Amino acid sequence: MLFLSLFLATAATIPPVQVAPADPTAMFKGDGIALKFDPTCRDYNIDTVQTNPECAARVAKGEAAPSLAIAASTFQSLPAKGNEAIKLLEHSATVTDSPAIHYLLGSVLGSAERYQPNYALAIRHLSIAAQRGNPAAADLLATLLIAGKGAPRDVPRAINLYATAAANGFPGAAVTLGKLYLAGKFVPKDEAKGTAWLDAAAAVNTPGAAQLATLAKNQGSISNFQLVPSPDPTKVKAVRYGTFNNPDIPPNFGFDVNFQSIHDAPYDDAAILARLEKEAALMPTPYLYELARRLAAKDPDRSLQTYLVARTRLTYDASRCADPAALEGLRAWDMIVAPDIRFLFVTRRPSNSVVNGALAEEAKLPANTEPWWICRSGMPAMTAAMNSAPGPLKLKPTSEWPELRTAAQMRLRELVGSQ
Secondary structure, three states: OOOEEEOOOOOOOOOOEEEOOOOOOHHHEEOOEEOOOOOOOOOOOOOOHHHOHHHHHHHHHOOHHHHHHHHHHHHHHOHHHHHHHHHHHHHHHHHHOOHHHHHHHHHHHHHOOOOOOOHHHHHHHHHHHHHOOOHHHHHHHHHHHHHOOOOOOOHHHHHHHHHHHHOOOOOHHHHHHHHHHHHOOOOOOOHHHHHHHHHHHHHOOOOOHHHHHHHHHOHHHOOEEEEEOOOOHHHOEEEEEOOOOOOOOOHHHOOOHHHHHHHHOOOOOHHHHHHHHHHHHHOOOHHHHHHHHHHOOOOHHHHHHHHHHHHHHHHHHHHOEOOHHHHHHHHHHHHHHHHHHHHHHOOOOOOHHHHHHHHHHHHOOOOOOOOOOOOOOOHHHHHHHHOOOOOOOOEOOHHHHHHHHHHHHHHHHHHHHOO
16 A cells, blocks of 8 residues: 655654555455455345345355445435344354454444444444454544543543554544644644644645644634633633634533533543533533433433433523524534434434423423523624623513523424424
């Protein structure tokens, strides 16, 4: 394989960065080969494969190539049969121990895109595939280890896995490494290393790498201010962030340092989950979103119910703000939690019992707490904060609040009525 290397003048302090061009077979590699989709079986899914007795027999035996083809087709065309496809892959993994099969299993179980994740099992399958030369598995495994999903957070191992993936046909991993070093959240901030990874990714035409590398070299000329809210107007402030250390949580939609630290904690942190289960209903609405995110892999129904409570509550909170820009927080928070709860909406609608449970839980929440966390969302609030004069919170009259809460609840009740 052709490798493209970037050697920096500062090689004494920065090891050579090695990134390979994208390899379309990366997801199917392992043990020195690339598994190919079987052309005779790739047009079938788990329901239709029986019409081709030869393919059906080979899948029943656990052969890797037809099993991979049938499972992938099923995930795409019959998401409701995904659990059957997962069992098919598990059978093939037992029979063939194919790295490509282990990767697909790890990807399905570790992404939360379509099916309830099992991060610990995903870690096991991805570890096997990555160890045996599958760069796509190395990339996803690194992502789970950074997040603390399925295993304790292990940043050094994740960095090595990203580097391995980048050098073996998965150059997107180099972009991730560049952003990690430039942000300085999980690794010590190192602009030279970060830029080196982005430059190397750009050299092999990795999408987005060149633009990010340009941004990295011009951070000093970019002003990126975020408004950090507080229940105390004297503590509201506009903070300048760099291009790469901007908070994951849009500050004017609920960020503060305490919440960010909870959001950044490892996903499997039992103490964080226990605290959220005990206190989230008494805290600003972002904590309900965080609870929904962390419940998703363990208890999908409770996760979905908590998410519906959070979204209803956010609607009520934002609608009480004088500035209508606060309602943009609905989309912002959906985007924040989507990677962990998307599977909840792929094959089903919320059941009546889940929706009614959410309505009952929302009704227990106090009606008169001030929505300080979201009401400073628009440019007027940002301008005031940048001038060190944030002023008092601007809310609609309290006489309107009961009607606004009823309207927010009605949006959730409509889910019951439409079923």
